[in-house]
Amino acid sequence: MATTSSVWPKGHMLCRYSVNLHQASRRFSESSDKGWFRSLFVHKVNARKDAHSNLLSKKETSNLYKIQFHNVKPECLEAYNSLEAEVQNRLHRDQDYPCEVVGSWNTWYGEQDQAVHLWRYRGGYPALTECLKKLNNNKEYLEFRKERANMLISRRNQLLLEFSFWNEPLPRPGPNIYEMRTYYLKPGTMIEWGNHWARAIKYRQENNEAVGGFFSQIGDLYVVHHLWAYESLQSRDETRNSAWLKEGWDVNVYYTVPLIRSMESRIMIPTKGSPLQ
Numbered sequence: 275m276a277t278t279s280s281v282w283p284k285g286h287m288l289c290r291y292s293v294n295l296h297q298a299s300r301r302f303s304e305s306s307d308k309g310w311f312r313s314l315f316v317h318k319v320n321a322r323k324d325a326h327s328n329l330l331s332k333k334e335t336s337n338l339y340k341i342q343f344h345n346v347k348p349e350c351l352e353a354y355n356s357l358e359a360e361v362q363n364r365l366h367r368d369q370d371y372p373c374e375v376v377g378s379w380n381t382w383y384g385e386q387d388q389a390v391h392l393w394r395y396r397g398g399y400p401a402l403t404e405c406l407k408k409l410n411n412n413k414e415y416l417e418f419r420k421e422r423a424n425m426l427i428s429r430r431n432q433l434l435l436e437f438s439f440w441n442e443p444l445p446r447p448g449p450n451i452y453e454m455r456t457y458y459l460k461p462g463t464m465i466e467w468g469n470h471w472a473r474a475i476k477y478r479q480e481n482n483e484a485v486g487g488f489f490s491q492i493g494d495l496y497v498v499h500h501l502w503a504y505e506s507l508q509s510r511d512e513t514r515n516s517a518w519l520k521e522g523w524d525v526n527v528y529y530t531v532p533l534i535r536s537m538e539s540r541i542m543i544p545t546k547g548s549p550l551q
């Protein structure tokens with residue numbers, strides 16, 4: 275009995291010591307960012323010193339882009355395309371308006387009876403403001419907008435900047451089909467997305483399929499648009515599959531997929547007057 279009673283206090287003290295040590299260790303781990311265990315799982319990011327628009331966009335240009343999505347009444351699509359082409363040509367050729375049409379398309383696969391237009395404003399926001407002021411004083415343009423409104427179901431737009439590591443979209447001959455892949459990113463992940471794609475874009479240049487890459491500034495935020503050109507749907511399939519044969523492409527996909535909230539793809543056919551054919 276004496277032996278048993280003398281052992282119990284020691285065991286009890288040992289148990290209490292273990293519990294206290296465990297609690298102290300837990301408090302240290304939870305309170306310290308430098309705990310070895312926590313460092314395995316916590317991704318530390320240095321504080322940014324600038325907006326991602328300045329870190330990711332091209333420094334040598336001040337281009338601003340506007341993308342328009344017009345959902346057209348099915349019975350009006352042909353008339354809409356003709357009217358839009360006429361106005362685009364006038365604005366595109368008029369030196370008084372600091373804007374130019376980059377491309378115009380109708381959606382083939384995706385949202386049906388939809389027109390997509392991409393505009394470039396060389397000079398950034400001042401160029402956009404100047405252009406809007408002149409258009410609002412142009413009676414002919416205001417009449418066009420009234421006529422166009424009767425053909426539309428809905429419309430929306432975004433203001434975009436181009437990624438520094440992507441090609442600037444330039445006119446190209448056809449025939450081509452175009453794919454716009456749109457990624458809706460988790461807020462706060464744009465820099466990480468740009469860092470990965472700055473390395474990955476080299477895997478998608480062999481067939482001259484990369485047209486342009488943009489990220490939103492006004493409108494839906496944390497949205498990325500990648501624009502690709504292919505000779506056909508079969509060519510698209512072969513080109514995309516070939517990327518997986520290149521060492522490093524799989525790494526880009528692995529690290530960028532977790533940054534995405536949702537994504538969509540639309541296959542588009544250029545209109546007759548589009549500079550991107």
